[in-house]
Structures are given as C-alpha cells and as structure tokens.
Amino acid sequence: MTDIDLGATVTASQPGSGVSRETFASKGNAFELRGVTVSYGGKPAVVDIDMDIPNQAITAFIGPSGCGKSTLIRCLNRMNDLIPSARVDGQVLYHGEDIYDPRIDPVEVRKRIGMVFQKPNPFPKSIYDNIAFGPRILGMKGDMDEIVERALRGGALWDEVKDRLHDNAFGLSGGQQQRLCIARCLAVEPDVILMDEPCSALDPISTGKIEDLMLELKERYSIVIVTHNMQQAARVSDMTAFLIVKLDGDEQHRQGRLVEYDVTEKIFTNPADPRTEDYVTGKVG
Amino acid sequence: MRPSVDPDTIAGAVRAPLAEGRTNRWLELGFQGSLLFCVFAAFAVLAALIGDVLADGLGSLSLDFITDTPSRIVPEASGIGPALAGTLFLMAVCAAFIIPVGIATAVYLEEYANRESRIARFIELNIQNLAAVPSIVYGILGLAFLVRGPLSLGNTMVAGGLTLGLLVLPVLIVAGREAIRAVPNSIREGSMALGATKWQTIWKQVLPAALPGIATGAILSLSRAIGETAPLIVVGAVYFATSVPSSFGDDVTALPIQIFSWVSDPREEYKALAAAGILVLMAILLAMNAVAIWLRNKYEQKW
Numbered sequence: 001m002t003d004i005d006l007g008a009t010v011t012a013s014q015p016g017s018g019v020s021r022e023t024f025a026s027k028g029n030a031f032e033l034r035g036v037t038v039s040y041g042g043k044p045a046v047v048d049i050d051m052d053i054p055n056q057a058i059t060a061f062i063g064p065s066g067c068g069k070s071t072l073i074r075c076l077n078r079m080n081d082l083i084p085s086a087r088v089d090g091q092v093l094y095h096g097e098d099i100y101d102p103r104i105d106p107v108e109v110r111k112r113i114g115m116v117f118q119k120p121n122p123f124p125k126s127i128y129d130n131i132a133f134g135p136r137i138l139g140m141k142g143d144m145d146e147i148v149e150r151a152l153r154g155g156a157l158w159d160e161v162k163d164r165l166h167d168n169a170f171g172l173s174g175g176q177q178q179r180l181c182i183a184r185c186l187a188v189e190p191d192v193i194l195m196d197e198p199c200s201a202l203d204p205i206s207t208g209k210i211e212d213l214m215l216e217l218k219e220r221y222s223i224v225i226v227t228h229n230m231q232q233a234a235r236v237s238d239m240t241a242f243l244i245v246k247l248d249g250d251e252q253h254r255q256g257r258l259v260e261y262d263v264t265e266k267i268f269t270n271p272a273d274p275r276t277e278d279y280v281t282g283k284v285g
Numbered sequence: 286m287r288p289s290v291d292p293d294t295i296a297g298a299v300r301a302p303l304a305e306g307r308t309n310r311w312l313e314l315g316f317q318g319s320l321l322f323c324v325f326a327a328f329a330v331l332a333a334l335i336g337d338v339l340a341d342g343l344g345s346l347s348l349d350f351i352t353d354t355p356s357r358i359v360p361e362a363s364g365i366g367p368a369l370a371g372t373l374f375l376m377a378v379c380a381a382f383i384i385p386v387g388i389a390t391a392v393y394l395e396e397y398a399n400r401e402s403r404i405a406r407f408i409e410l411n412i413q414n415l416a417a418v419p420s421i422v423y424g425i426l427g428l429a430f431l432v433r434g435p436l437s438l439g440n441t442m443v444a445g446g447l448t449l450g451l452l453v454l455p456v457l458i459v460a461g462r463e464a465i466r467a468v469p470n471s472i473r474e475g476s477m478a479l480g481a482t483k484w485q486t487i488w489k490q491v492l493p494a495a496l497p498g499i500a501t502g503a504i505l506s507l508s509r510a511i512g513e514t515a516p517l518i519v520v521g522a523v524y525f526a527t528s529v530p531s532s533f534g535d536d537v538t539a540l541p542i543q544i545f546s547w548v549s550d551p552r553e554e555y556k557a558l559a560a561a562g563i564l565v566l567m568a569i570l571l572a573m574n575a576v577a578i579w580l581r582n583k584y585e586q587k588w
Contacts, residue, residue, distance in 0.1 A: 107482050111479075119471060121472060
C-alpha cells in the first residue's frame with residue numbers, strides 16, 4: 001500500500017457529547033430484540049436479550065470472549081440458520097417484523113441485512129466479480145460497471161483498485177480485502193450492515209480506514225459492530241451494549257448475558273453497573 | 286559453613302561430557318539407508334518394467350500400428366485401430382455418466398446431507414466399501430443388469446462404459462467431496478450474507494472454487510477405468526475386432542482387451558505387438574495423469 005494516511009486514525013471523531021438515548025428516538029429503531037435466547041444443541045449461549053438498535057447509528061457489542069456477542073449479531077440476519085443445531089427463541093423485530101416468523105424467507109432477510117465477517121472473505125474471483133456477484137444473483141437492474149464503481153467508492157476502495165478491477169481479489173492487502181467485503185455488501189443496497197469484529201485481523205492503519213468508512217456509512221445505513229477492542233467501540237459507536245459470560249451454576253456451561261446497554265459516552269464515562277465499569281476501565285477482561 | 290560444590294555436579298547429578306552422547310549415530314544411518322533402499326526397490330521395479338516393454342514393443346510402434354485393424358495371419362499389418370477407438374467410446378460413455386452423477390453425489394453428501402443421520406452414514410460407508418470391491422464383481426453386475434436383465438443394452442459400448450463408470454464412480458465421489466470440503470465455510474457465509482440462496486451459493490461459488498479438484502478427480506477416475514480389463518471381459522468384449530467401431534451401439538472393444546488377446550497368442554511377433562499396445566496405453570495414462578497434476582498445480586486455490 002502506497003497511500004499511507006496516518007491522519008485517518010486520528011480523525012475518527014468522537015460521537016458528539018451530550019447525546020442521550022432520546023437523540024436516536026426520532027430516527028426509529030432498526031431492530032427490537034425481545035427476550036432473545038440463542039442456543040446451540042439445546043444449550044443457551046446468550047440468554048434473554050432485550051434491546052432496541054437505532055436506525056442510522058453505530059451500535060457496538062463489547063464484552064469478554066465467549067460472552068455471545070458474535071452469536072447475538074449472527075442472529076440479526078439469520079446467519080445462525082447455517083448451523084444446524086442453533087435455535088433462536090424470543091423475537092427479533094426488524095422494522096416491526098419478526099425475522100424468525102415462519103412466513104419470512106431468510107434469504108430475503110439477508111438481502112436487506114448485510115454482513116461483514118471477522119476475517120476478510122473475498123471470493124476467489126476478480127475484484128469486479130466480487131462486487132458484481134450480489135447484484136447479479138439478485139437480478140438488479142442497471143449498468144453493472146456503474147454499480148461496481150458506486151459500491152467501490154462507497155467502500156473507499158475505488159481509487160486504489162480502479163486500474164486493476166479484473167485482477168484477483170486475493171492480491172489485495174488484508175485491509176483492502178475487508179473494504180472490498182464492505183463494498184460487496186453495499187452493492188446489494190442493504191439497509192443494515194452487521195460487522196463481526198471487522199478489524200481484528202487488520203493493522204492499525206487499515207483499522208483507521210475502516211472506522212472512517214463506518215462513520216461515513218452511518219449517514220445512510222444502520223450499523224451493528226461486534227468488537228473486542230474497547231477503544232474502537234468508544235471511537236466509532238453511538239450506542240454500546242456490554243455483555244458478560246455467566247457460568248451457570250455447577251455446570252461447566254457458559255452463558256452470555258446483557259449487563260448494560262446505553263449511549264456509548266455513558267457506558268465509558270459513567271456506567272450504571274459496576275461490572276461495566278470494571279471492564280471498560282481495564283480492571284477485568 | 287557452605288559445602289563445597291563440585292563444578293561437574295548440578296543438583297547432585299554428574300554432568301556427562303558432550304562427546305559421549307553420540308551412540309545412536311549408526312542406528313540413525315542404518316535406518317535412513319534402509320528407507321532409501323525401499324525407495325530404490327520400488328523405483329527399480331518400475332524402471333525395469335518400462336525398460337522391458339520399451340525393448341519389446343518400440344520396434345512395432347508406428348502410425349500404421351495405431352490405425353490398422355488386427356490380423357491373425359500377418360502380425361506386421363496388425364494394429365490397435367478398433368481397440369483404441371473402442372477405448373475412446375468407452376471413456377466418453379464413462380465420463381458422461383460419472384461426472385454428473387459423481388458431482389451431484391458429492392454435493393449432496395457435503396452440502397445437504399445431515400452428517401449425523403443414519404442414512405448419510407450408511408451411504409458414506411457404502412461408498413468406501415464400493416471403492417474396494419474387486420472389478421470383476423462390477424463386470425458381473427454389468428452383465429446381469431446392463432447387458433442383460435432390466436436394461437438389456439447388449440454387449441454395447443454403452444453397457445461397457447457404464448460398467449466401468451460404476452467401478453470408478455466412488456473414486457470421483459471421494460475426490461469431489463474432498464474438493465468441496467476444501468472450500469472454506471467463510472465463502473459460503475459471504476455468499477449467503479449477500480442474499481444468495483443455498484443453491485446459488487453452491488452453483489456460483491462452491492463448485493467453481495472446487496472445480497480444479499473435481500476435474501483432477503475425474504481424470505484420475507477415467508485413467509483408472511481406461512486400464513480395466515476384467516469387467517469388460519465379463520460384459521462380453523470382442524477379442525478380435527476386425528472393424529473400427531463407429532457408434533455407441535457397437536460391440537465393446539478396448540485397448541487392454543486387445544493387449545490381453547495378443548499376450549495369449551503363442552507367436553513371438555504377437556508378444557511384440559502386445560508390448561507396443563502397452564506402450565500406447567501407458568502413454569495415454571501418463572498424459573492423463575500429467576494433465577491432472579498440471580490442473581491441480583495451476584488452478585488449485587490457496588486459501
């Protein structure tokens with residue numbers, strides 16, 4: 001990568017101070033979770049989650065490993081369906097509709113709710129075909145070259161790859177691959193983007209670029225991000241949910257629980273629960 | 286008063302000089318030597334075989350030998366024309382049968398079947414067993430079910446090719462499953478997360494990524510089928526074909542059968558013809574395997 005932009009990491013702005021939960025009320029909620037429990041093979045992994053995820057904002061899930069934050073984000077676009085033993089109880093309302101209603105086709109859910117994964121997972125195809133895959137299978141109308149360019153611009157990758165659109169995507173750096181995956185997701189014009197630890201495999205400069213991109217994208221999309229990096233949650237998110245692992249009695253069985261969910265600033269400066277405070281100040285975890 | 290410490294003693298143990306620690310050296314060398322001998326023995330057998338066949342058969346090889354029909358009277362005018370054409374017909378039938386069926390089976394077992402279910406485990410066990418069934422048994426199956434019996438195809442290329450197909454199908458299924466399993470789950474998730482259906486994901490992402498491995502498996506399956514003799518004898522291959530086959534309904538002829546028929550002839554000249562036939566068969570086999578290796582090296586995806 002030649003265009004190292006050190007400014008990127010620094011400019012990621014803090015969410016404005018003085019925000020409260022009400023700030024997001026006017027925009028409405030993308031998701032409303034009601035008593036959501038996700039189990040694998042009959043054993044609950046996250047238990048009884050209630051939360052509202054606002055539109056056009058960044059909501060972060062933080063917590064120690066094994067607390068079920070990835071499990072929780074994967075149930076927002078029914079990715080857990082791919083694991084045969086997984087089961088979701090409770091309601092996940094997406095703009096008021098329960099996405100686990102038997103009448104709902106999970107494929108339709110995933111068209112609207114895109115996802116970016118922990119490890120960049122470009123398809124073993126050209127950069128162009130990586131972007132065009134989604135629009136093609138969904139039968140989207142319009143000039144494909146334009147769709148690809150728009151998506152790559154949206155993913156802040158266009159300038160770096162415009163001269164080698166037909167090269168294999170595996171030739172890109174890790175950070176570029178992850179932005180390609182974000183661009184690929186934008187190409188199908190979703191409403192929500194779920195990001196499961198999108199920067200955990202990236203260096204700080206690439207991470208900074210993705211964080212800048214997220215702040216840009218939240219103008220148009222609702223974003224939910226899982227991160228193990230508390231600074232990242234503090235830098236980019238508007239709302240933060242803190243989850244913990246609870247050992248269930250004598251059984252060696254771990255369950256994730258939601259401890260606190262509030263405006264990011266409050267979670268990091270004046271949390272209501274002492275366990276949140278211990279975690280965000282680095283006393284535990 | 287502190288006890289005096291012997292510099293050669295640590296925690297009471299006597300430190301042995303480093304130079305004494307080389308008792309295993311000869312054992313090590315001997316072991317390595319015997320391994321090398323085994324490699325050499327295997328290689329020597331192959332080299333001797335090829336050398337012998339080359340010495341016997343090279344003199345009979347010519348363009349005419351490839352195209353001529355065999356003759357019981359004039360060995361010099363004999364050739365493998367009908368046998369070679371027959372082998373090509375058999376391979377075409379075999380490929381047309383095993384490639385779609387093998388890939389479909391591999392896709393079902395890897396992408397759809399519930400691994401835990403009894404039926405999937407039963408199928409899996411059977412595929413492994415099928416790969417070990419002696420080829421003559423497939424010949425009898427072909428005779429009973431394809432040549433006669435329910436399908437009654439007669440002693441045709443179609444029946445012969447299908448019999449060979451049944452024989453090598455497990456090889457392709459196993460290779461196809463491995464190629465499909467090698468495609469990481471993250472690719473499937475990435476595709477599904479864009480709103481692709483399961484079928485679109487398999488058809489547009491998984492199969493293209495697995496294609497080099499599947500193609501390699503298909504070629505290796507066919508190269509196993511091309512050398513088979515026993516099942517073809519059972520389904521009624523013609524020992525002495527006087528004309529080049531021209532359709533899938535013609536009698537079964539094949540290179541290994543022609544070689545077998547020449548080998549059993551007591552006259553010296555026909556032994557040389559058999560060796561020349563073996564050379565042609567080996568050249569085809571080596572070429573197929575070379576293509577398989579080339580395909581694998583060139584297109585195999587590194588994840």
